Amino acid sequence: MQARISTDDVSALARGCAVLGTGGGGDVRAGALAARRAISAYGEVPLVTLDDLPPDGLVLPLSGIGAPTVSHEMIHAEDEPVRIRDEVERIFGRPPAAVMSSEIGGGNGVAPVAWAARLGVPLLDADAMGRAFPEVQMVSMYVAGLPANLVIMSDVVGNVVTIRPVDGLWSEQIARAVAVASGSSALMADYVLEAAACRGAVIEGTVSRAIAVGRATEGAQDPLAALQEELGAVRLLTGKVAELERRTTGGFARGSVTVEGTGDDRGRTLTLEIQNENLVAVEDGRVRAMVPDLITVVDTQAATAIQTEGLRYGQRVTVLAWPCDPLWRTPKGLETAGPRAFGYDLDYLPVEKIAQ
Amino acid sequence: MSASPNRRLRVGIDVGGTNTDAVVLDENDRVVATAKRPTSPDVTEGLRAALDAVLAELDDPAEVTRVMLGTTHATNAILERRALGRVAVLRLGAPATTSVPPLSDWPADLRDAVSAGATIVRGGHFVDGRPIAPLDVDAIKRFLAETTADAVAVAGVFSPGSSDQENQVAEIIRGELGDVAVSLSHEIGSLGLLERENAAVLNAALYGVAREVTTALGTALDARGLKVETFFAQNDGTLMAVDYATRYPVLTIGSGPANSLRGAAYLSGVEDAIVADVGGTSTDLGVLVGGFPRESAAAVEIGGVTTNFRMPDILSIALGGGTIVGQEPRSVGYRIAREALAFGGSTPTMTDAAVAGGRGAVGTHDVPEHWRDRLAQALRAADEMVADAVDRVALGKADRPLIAVGGGAFLLPERIPGAGEVIRPRHAEVANAVGAAIALASGRLETIVPAPNSGRDRAVLIEKAKEEAAARAVAAGADPASVQIVELSEIPLSYLQEPAVRLQVKAAGPLAR
Numbered sequence: 001m002q003a004r005i006s007t008d009d010v011s012a013l014a015r016g017c018a019v020l021g022t023g024g025g026g027d028v029r030a031g032a033l034a035a036r037r038a039i040s041a042y043g044e045v046p047l048v049t050l051d052d053l054p055p056d057g058l059v060l061p062l063s064g065i066g067a068p069t070v071s072h073e074m075i076h077a078e079d080e081p082v083r084i085r086d087e088v089e090r091i092f093g094r095p096p097a098a099v100m101s102s103e104i105g106g107g108n109g110v111a112p113v114a115w116a117a118r119l120g121v122p123l124l125d126a127d128a129m130g131r132a133f134p135e136v137q138m139v140s141m142y143v144a145g146l147p148a149n150l151v152i153m154s155d156v157v158g159n160v161v162t163i164r165p166v167d168g169l170w171s172e173q174i175a176r177a178v179a180v181a182s183g184s185s186a187l188m189a190d191y192v193l194e195a196a197a198c199r200g201a202v203i204e205g206t207v208s209r210a211i212a213v214g215r216a217t218e219g220a221q222d223p224l225a226a227l228q229e230e231l232g233a234v235r236l237l238t239g240k241v242a243e244l245e246r247r248t249t250g251g252f253a254r255g256s257v258t259v260e261g262t263g264d265d266r267g268r269t270l271t272l273e274i275q276n277e278n279l280v281a282v283e284d285g286r287v288r289a290m291v292p293d294l295i296t297v298v299d300t301q302a303a304t305a306i307q308t309e310g311l312r313y314g315q316r317v318t319v320l321a322w323p324c325d326p327l328w329r330t331p332k333g334l335e336t337a338g339p340r341a342f343g344y345d346l347d348y349l350p351v352e353k354i355a356q
Numbered sequence: 357m358s359a360s361p362n363r364r365l366r367v368g369i370d371v372g373g374t375n376t377d378a379v380v381l382d383e384n385d386r387v388v389a390t391a392k393r394p395t396s397p398d399v400t401e402g403l404r405a406a407l408d409a410v411l412a413e414l415d416d417p418a419e420v421t422r423v424m425l426g427t428t429h430a431t432n433a434i435l436e437r438r439a440l441g442r443v444a445v446l447r448l449g450a451p452a453t454t455s456v457p458p459l460s461d462w463p464a465d466l467r468d469a470v471s472a473g474a475t476i477v478r479g480g481h482f483v484d485g486r487p488i489a490p491l492d493v494d495a496i497k498r499f500l501a502e503t504t505a506d507a508v509a510v511a512g513v514f515s516p517g518s519s520d521q522e523n524q525v526a527e528i529i530r531g532e533l534g535d536v537a538v539s540l541s542h543e544i545g546s547l548g549l550l551e552r553e554n555a556a557v558l559n560a561a562l563y564g565v566a567r568e569v570t571t572a573l574g575t576a577l578d579a580r581g582l583k584v585e586t587f588f589a590q591n592d593g594t595l596m597a598v599d600y601a602t603r604y605p606v607l608t609i610g611s612g613p614a615n616s617l618r619g620a621a622y623l624s625g626v627e628d629a630i631v632a633d634v635g636g637t638s639t640d641l642g643v644l645v646g647g648f649p650r651e652s653a654a655a656v657e658i659g660g661v662t663t664n665f666r667m668p669d670i671l672s673i674a675l676g677g678g679t680i681v682g683q684e685p686r687s688v689g690y691r692i693a694r695e696a697l698a699f700g701g702s703t704p705t706m707t708d709a710a711v712a713g714g715r716g717a718v719g720t721h722d723v724p725e726h727w728r729d730r731l732a733q734a735l736r737a738a739d740e741m742v743a744d745a746v747d748r749v750a751l752g753k754a755d756r757p758l759i760a761v762g763g764g765a766f767l768l769p770e771r772i773p774g775a776g777e778v779i780r781p782r783h784a785e786v787a788n789a790v791g792a793a794i795a796l797a798s799g800r801l802e803t804i805v806p807a808p809n810s811g812r813d814r815a816v817l818i819e820k821a822k823e824e825a826a827a828r829a830v831a832a833g834a835d836p837a838s839v840q841i842v843e844l845s846e847i848p849l850s851y852l853q854e855p856a857v858r859l860q861v862k863a864a865g866p867l868a869r
Contacts (some may be wrong), residue, residue, distance in 0.1 A: 156452030
């Protein structure tokens, strides 16, 4: 039987997306509210795999683009995805067969449920990151070598902008400028793909994974252990937030957070380097995990993810790290979103290798 | 000391979950009378009892010129869905924001009790101040023509930065509906549309409750022949004049912890400290920074509704004088004077543990010998809980003193790891009522301004924000001559082309004479 996403699944999906957001990816709350509302108004959303789609069925990867503070205040218009669909139809002569999340981590992992419901199409059980990343070209399609030659954007007032960029880096620059003109919030389709071209170019199974991650802690005796097991994560440290440094440069929230070990970890200290997402974890000058592997700070008791803006001194937290999708560990993957792509002069080592 | 003629006395009252406390302060802020009475289910009866008790200690109650009240009326009304007004909700933002309509995240029973219809009309602003759409005046008038609401709540996108549309809508509402109460979101909450809209709707739903409380208090004062000015305590530890409180009743929610923190600062004379308020069922820990409560960064839920109020950052632990040993977190509550061992009862409580441990002489009976080991063990566990909680709120600063207040303050040990000296000021048991009596009046404002070094009209905008915050403080009752900016903070915003910051300004000053 085909899976469907109901309003009951939305909370679990939102919790899971927050965990996969590695500190960034934007707030999941407005996305969850929009998803529940759209399911009530337009019906449950079928969750499909690539096998369920015809080879020439169009997959529409969608994400919000803009400033997190703005999306918290100027919430998306319900019809933004409709305008993008209409433009796809004008260009391709047929409507999309499914919506896909471009970024499963954070709010962009939850809101596609609302967008798929509004369009009356299924949601593809896949995304383009398997986590959250800050820039438009940091997607699996780019790593797989698909030409980044079409971006369609729609904003809250109904403007539609179609971009034919020469490559992924230009699509990032132009899309960012368009988003600013639209009040720092827009909906974006980056790439429009036939299902046949998706194999190896998207990260499959991530929506059901996010739901499973969200469900893992439900009613668990030891939520942290349940989450760690579901993720296959290494526990880097359990302790309390002892130092926070935040600054905004070049439009990005940068900073670092220092966690002091408590209990069994007393006497140890872990520092996370942050650029919207948690990127590098260092203990005693030794790197313990680094991007593109996932590093998430969770509440030690409830095992809920804490986003970068939600970090506060004194919080009791556990830092978890786990392997990214193999696609990110290829040379092109590391060039796109490895430590050097974020300015860290580090040779990538997989988290599970470091832990050994 | 004999009474001097023409003293000007103030009464502070704090309605808590277990007790209603009252104090009388003279014009030099000295405590001249205190009382503690059980909080009644209807709140008002306990309030009258506490008021009568302190007035009875005065030679001449007519010397009382001001009454300051911190009360849970509004909180209780929301939690119990009682006496709430029906509110029409007008959001200015279409075509934006339509993916999440107003009240989407409300519990169904509260929405049913409050909502008299909601709509999203064209209007609102972008982050940079440009209008999203011209205000759709016709749609607003059509919506108002059909409503039978007791009050209207208005929330515009980015209204904390651009408030003109909300003000214009208030005029339209008055023109269409006459003297109906209007709640504007930019006057109540900060950035975050859904949270601010929720706060504006709750505020509008509480107008009736606010009138009820002010009438009850007014009647009680009249019956006792008192001709006084009345003020209400609000969530940030400051006061608002009664007519201001009737317009912003939602701001009274959460005043209890703020009062106790401010009272602790005043009674001890220490402005930077950890405060532990030990009550009957719980201990609230908070932090004083420069004499004001440190505020929480997390979203605050009231009755299942998410808001973005600035509340004191409070950590509550299940440790109170009535906490039952072996059945934590249960408490005997106000029945402590019958049921605790130290009062001849048969229930072992944390009060008994403290008495047996030599921390206070409370009660009428000796604690039976066979309980001593168990109670000593409970006291050690409680001390560990307190130490852990102190460590959590201390944020790595281990040398700050701890001010112990509340009726159960004697439970706390002489030394607490993670804190400096433990200070036990006189009248600590009624610190919250003292906090209400000595509070300043304040006003606050949040807006968006360009970041430093980005030029534009940044300095002018900051100056304007300061003036508006000061004007709000004066409207709340502060003396215009002594209003000061007590807080100015900037939080950088990410992913914006023109660097900008979220600016928060708070002005406060003593009440006008």
